[in-house]
Amino acid sequence: MRFAIPLVVLALLVGLFMIGLRRDPHLVPSPLIGKAAPAFDLPTLDGKRPRMTDADLRGAPVLVNFFASWCAGCQEEHAYLMQLAQNGQARLLGIDYKDAESDLRPWLTRRGNPYGVILTDLEGKAGIDWGVYGVPETFVLDAKGTVIYKQIGPMTPEIWQHDIQPLLRSAT
Amino acid sequence: MIPELGHFAVILALGVALLQAAVPLLGWRRHDARLMSFAASAAQGQFLCVAAAYACLTYAFVSKDFSVAYVAENDHSQLPLIYRITAVWGAHEGSLLLWVLILSAWSLAVSVFNRRLPLEMSALVLSVLGMISTGFYLFILLTSNPFTRLVPAPAEGRDLNPILQDPGLAVHPPMLYMGYVGFSVAFSFAIAALIGGRLDAAWARWTRPWTTTAWMFLTMGITLGSWWAYKELGWGGWWFWDPVENASFMPWLAGTALIHSLAVTEKRGLLKSWTVLLAIIAFSLSLLGTFLVRSGVLVSVHAFASDPSRGMFILGFMVVVVGGALSLYAWRAPRLSSDGELRLFSREGLLLFNNVFLAAAAAAVLFGTLYPLVLDATGLGKVSVGPPYFNPVFLPLVTPLIFLVGLAAAVPWKRGDWKETVRRLRWPALAALVFGGALPFTLYGRSTPLASAGALLGLWAMFAAVQDVWRRVRAKPDLGSGLAAVPRAAWGMTLAHVGLGVWALGVSGVVSFGDEHDVRLARGTTTELGGYTFRFDGAGESQGPNYTAQEGTVTVTHGDRPVAVLHPQKRLYPSQGTVMTQSSIDIGLLRDLYVSLGDSFDDGSWSLRVYYKPLVRMIWLGGVLMFFGGMLAVSDRRYRLARAAERRAAEALEGAAA
Numbered sequence: 001m002r003f004a005i006p007l008v009v010l011a012l013l014v015g016l017f018m019i020g021l022r023r024d025p026h027l028v029p030s031p032l033i034g035k036a037a038p039a040f041d042l043p044t045l046d047g048k049r050p051r052m053t054d055a056d057l058r059g060a061p062v063l064v065n066f067f068a069s070w071c072a073g074c075q076e077e078h079a080y081l082m083q084l085a086q087n088g089q090a091r092l093l094g095i096d097y098k099d100a101e102s103d104l105r106p107w108l109t110r111r112g113n114p115y116g117v118i119l120t121d122l123e124g125k126a127g128i129d130w131g132v133y134g135v136p137e138t139f140v141l142d143a144k145g146t147v148i149y150k151q152i153g154p155m156t157p158e159i160w161q162h163d164i165q166p167l168l169r170s171a172t
Numbered sequence: 173m174i175p176e177l178g179h180f181a182v183i184l185a186l187g188v189a190l191l192q193a194a195v196p197l198l199g200w201r202r203h204d205a206r207l208m209s210f211a212a213s214a215a216q217g218q219f220l221c222v223a224a225a226y227a228c229l230t231y232a233f234v235s236k237d238f239s240v241a242y243v244a245e246n247d248h249s250q251l252p253l254i255y256r257i258t259a260v261w262g263a264h265e266g267s268l269l270l271w272v273l274i275l276s277a278w279s280l281a282v283s284v285f286n287r288r289l290p291l292e293m294s295a296l297v298l299s300v301l302g303m304i305s306t307g308f309y310l311f312i313l314l315t316s317n318p319f320t321r322l323v324p325a326p327a328e329g330r331d332l333n334p335i336l337q338d339p340g341l342a343v344h345p346p347m348l349y350m351g352y353v354g355f356s357v358a359f360s361f362a363i364a365a366l367i368g369g370r371l372d373a374a375w376a377r378w379t380r381p382w383t384t385t386a387w388m389f390l391t392m393g394i395t396l397g398s399w400w401a402y403k404e405l406g407w408g409g410w411w412f413w414d415p416v417e418n419a420s421f422m423p424w425l426a427g428t429a430l431i432h433s434l435a436v437t438e439k440r441g442l443l444k445s446w447t448v449l450l451a452i453i454a455f456s457l458s459l460l461g462t463f464l465v466r467s468g469v470l471v472s473v474h475a476f477a478s479d480p481s482r483g484m485f486i487l488g489f490m491v492v493v494v495g496g497a498l499s500l501y502a503w504r505a506p507r508l509s510s511d512g513e514l515r516l517f518s519r520e521g522l523l524l525f526n527n528v529f530l531a532a533a534a535a536a537v538l539f540g541t542l543y544p545l546v547l548d549a550t551g552l553g554k555v556s557v558g559p560p561y562f563n564p565v566f567l568p569l570v571t572p573l574i575f576l577v578g579l580a581a582a583v584p585w586k587r588g589d590w591k592e593t594v595r596r597l598r599w600p601a602l603a604a605l606v607f608g609g610a611l612p613f614t615l616y617g618r619s620t621p622l623a624s625a626g627a628l629l630g631l632w633a634m635f636a637a638v639q640d641v642w643r644r645v646r647a648k649p650d651l652g653s654g655l656a657a658v659p660r661a662a663w664g665m666t667l668a669h670v671g672l673g674v675w676a677l678g679v680s681g682v683v684s685f686g687d688e689h690d691v692r693l694a695r696g697t698t699t700e701l702g703g704y705t706f707r708f709d710g711a712g713e714s715q716g717p718n719y720t721a722q723e724g725t726v727t728v729t730h731g732d733r734p735v736a737v738l739h740p741q742k743r744l745y746p747s748q749g750t751v752m753t754q755s756s757i758d759i760g761l762l763r764d765l766y767v768s769l770g771d772s773f774d775d776g777s778w779s780l781r782v783y784y785k786p787l788v789r790m791i792w793l794g795g796v797l798m799f800f801g802g803m804l805a806v807s808d809r810r811y812r813l814a815r816a817a818e819r820r821a822a823e824a825l826e827g828a829a830a
Contacts, residue, residue: 004502006449010456010494014487016542017463019549021483072749 038129042119069107077154085114178228179319185221186309192302196295208295212283239325248331250718258342265318296364331747340400351390352458359455376438388802395795419461426454429530441511522580578636600635626680633673664805671797678790694777702784
C-alpha cells in the first residue's frame with residue numbers, strides 16, 4: 001500500500017494545478033472593491049470649478065482613469081477611451097498622475113480629450129490613497145460612489161464588453 | 173521553403189519516435205531480437221530528423237527570415253550573429269525544439285553506449301525514451317510550432333529580449349536542458365527495471381554514469397543561471413527563490429539524492445525501490461519545472477510567454493508519464509527485495525540520512541513554490557513566498573547535510589566503527605575548527621554565528637574529502653603509485669565535496685559580510701564601502717551594435733592604491749523600447765566590487781548602487797568544481813572495464829552460438 005502513496009500525492013498536485021490553470025496569477029484584487037472610493041480633493045484642469053472632491057462623483061456611474069502624458073500604456077488605450085466618450089457609453093474622469101501641466105496640454109491637444117473632467121494629482125498623493133502602482137489604471141464606480149471594478153493596464157474593448165458593461169448593467 | 177522542411181522534419185521525427193516507442197516493446201513481449209534491435213536505429217533516425225529541423229530554424233534566424241512568426245518575434249536585422257544563433261532558444265517554441273533535440277541526443281547516446289547491454293534492457297530503455305519524445309513532438313506540433321508563417325511578413329523583427337542578449341544566457345538554457353532532459357534516461361532505466369523486473373547491481377552500474385552526467389549538466393546550468401542573474405539583473409543577488417529557479421533546483425536535489433542512493437544500490441543491493449522512486453521523481457520534477465515555466469500558473473521574473481492551452485497539454489502529459497510511472501511503481505515495486513539489512517552507522521546508513529535531508533529539502537522547496545497556488549486555489553488570497561520562508565527552512569537542512577558529507581566518506585560500507593571513525597577524522601575536524609574559527613577574523617576582523625558556522629562546515633567538507641584521498645594514497649608505498657591507485661570516481665567525489673565546501677564558504681561569506689549602498693553622486697564625489705572608495709567620474713553616451721547607452725565611469729581605490737575603473741551602463745534597446753542596466757563588476761576571488769547605474773538627475777548627478785560582495789565567486793566556483801567532479805566520476809575506468817567485460821561476454825556468447 002505504501003508504494004501507492006506517490007500516486008496519491010501526484011493526484012493531489014494535479015488537482016491543484018487544474019484549479020491553478022483557471023486562475024490568472026497576475027490579477028491582484030484591489031482591496032477597494034466593494035468599498036466607497038477614497039476621499040480626495042484635487043484641483044481641476046480648466047474645469048468650471050477649481051477643485052473637485054469624491055462627493056461630486058456620485059449620482060451616476062463613472063470611470064476614474066489614472067493616466068499621464070509620459071506613459072506608453074495610456075497612449076495605447078487613448079483611442080479606445082475617445083471612442084467610449086464619443087459614443088456616450090461612459091462618463092470619464094481623468095486623474096493626471098505624477099505629470100506636468102506643460103507636458104499634459106500638448107498631449108491632449110494632439111490626441112484629443114476623452115475626459116469630462118481632468119483632475120491633476122501632480123505629486124501622486126491621491127494615487128497612494130487609491131492604491132495606484134502604475135498607470136494606466138481605471139476604477140469603475142457605481143452611482144453611489146462604490147468601487148466595483150479595477151482595471152490595471154490599458155482599457156481594451158474585450159475588458160469593457162466582457163467585464164465592465166455587465167457589472168454596470170447589474171449595478172443600475 | 174526551408175521552414176516547411178523543418179516543419180516536415182518534426183512530423184517525421186514524431187513518426188520515428190512512435191515507432192521507437194512501440195516496436196521494441198512489441199519485440200520485448202514476443203522475445204523477438206530483430207524488433208528489439210530496431211530501437212537503436214530508430215533513435216539514430218529520430219536524431220537526424222530533429223537535428224535537421226533545428227538546423228532549419230537556425231537557418232531562418234541567421235538569414236533573418238521574418239516571414240516565420242517565431243523569427244519575427246525574436247530576431248532583428250541589427251542583432252549580432254552570435255545572438256541570432258542563440259535567439260533560436262530565446263522563447264518558448266524554439267526552446268522546446270532545443271529540448272527535443274537534446275532529448276534525442278540523449279537517446280542517440282543511449283543507443284550507442286548501450287550496445288553491450290542486454291538487448292531487453294536497452295530496447296525497453298529506448299522505448300520509454302521514444303514515448304517521452306512522442307509527447308514532446310505532439311506538444312510542439314499541436315501548440316507551439318516554431319515554423320508557422322506570418323502573412324504578410326513584417327519588414328523588421330521585434331528583436332530578442334534584451335535581457336537574453338548576454339553570453340551567460342547563450343549557454344545557460346542548453347546546459348539546464350541537458351540536465352533536465354538527462355534525467356529522462358535514469359527515468360527510462362527505472363521504468364525498464366520495473367517492466368522487466370531486473371533490478372540488480374548491474375542495473376545500478378548502468379544507470380549511474382547517465383545520472384551523474386545529467387546531474388553535472390544541471391549543476392552547471394544552475395550555476396550559470398545564478399551567475400547570469402547576478403551580473404545581468406543588476407540587483408547583485410545570486411539566488412532569488414523564484415519559482416523558475418526552484419523548478420531547476422528541485423530536480424537537482426532529487427538527482428543528488430539519486431546519485432547517492434544508486435551508490436548504495438550498486439554496492440549493497442539495498443534501497444532498491446527508493447532508488448527507482450527517486451529516478452521517477454527526478455524526471456517528474458523536471459517535467460513539473462517545464463509545466464510551471466510554460467503554463468503561467470505562477471508569477472515569475474522569468475517572463476516566458478504563457479498560454480493556458482500549453483499548460484493544459486503539459487499537465488495532461490505529466491499525468492500520463494508520471495501517473496503511468498507511479499502506477500507501475502505501485503504495482504511492481506513491492507517485489508523488489510533488498511539483499512541484506514541496513515545498519516544506521518555504516519556508509520549506506522549515512523547515505524540514507526543524506527537522502528532523507530535532500531528529499532526533505534526538495535519537498536520544502538516544492539511546498540514553498542506551490543504554497544501561493546494552494547492559497548489561490550482555496551480562495552485564501554494571493555501571496556508570494558520568498559527568502560523569509562526558504563532561508564530559515566533551508567539552513568537546518570543543509571547544515572547536517574554538510575556535516576554528513578565529511579563523515580560518510582570515512583565510514584566503511586556495511587558496518588562502521590565509532591572509534592575508528594573518530595580516529596580517522598580527528599585531524600580534519602581539528603583543522604576545520606581552528607581554521608574555520610580563524611578565517612572570518614583573518615579576512616574581515618570580525619565574525620557572525622553564520623560566518624563561523626559556514627567557514628567551519630565548509631572547511632570540514634573540504635578537509636574530510638581531501639583526507640579520504642590521502643588515506644588511499646598512504647596505503648601505497650610511494651606517492652606516485654598511491655596517486656595512481658586512487659580511482660577517478662574517488663577523485664570525482666572528492667572534487668564535488670570540496671566544491672560543496674567552497675560553496676558553503678561563499679554563501680556564508682557573502683551573506684554575513686556583503687554590503688551595499690544606494691547613493692546619489694555628483695561628478696567627482698565619492699562613497700566608501702567595505703574599505704574601498706568609489707569615485708564617480710561622470711557619465712557619457714556610448715553606442716552598441718543594437719543599443720545606445722549611458723555609460724558611467726567609477727574609479728575604485730583602496731587607500732592610495734588604484735583598484736579598478738568600472739563602466740556601468742544603462743542601455744536603451746530601441747527595437748523593443750527596453751531599458752536594461754548593465755552592471756560593471758571588478759572580479760576577485762575574495763571579493764567582487766559591483767556598481768550599477770540608476771537614474772540621472774537634472775544637475776548631472778546619478779543614483780548608483782554599489783555592492784561589496786565578499787567570496788561571492790566561491791558560490792559559482794563550488795558549482796564548477798561539482799561539475800568537474802561529476803565529469804571525473806563518469807570517466808572512471810570501472811565503467812569502461814565493465815563495458816569491455818560485457819562486450820567480451822557477449823562476443824563469447826555469439827561465438828558459441830555460431
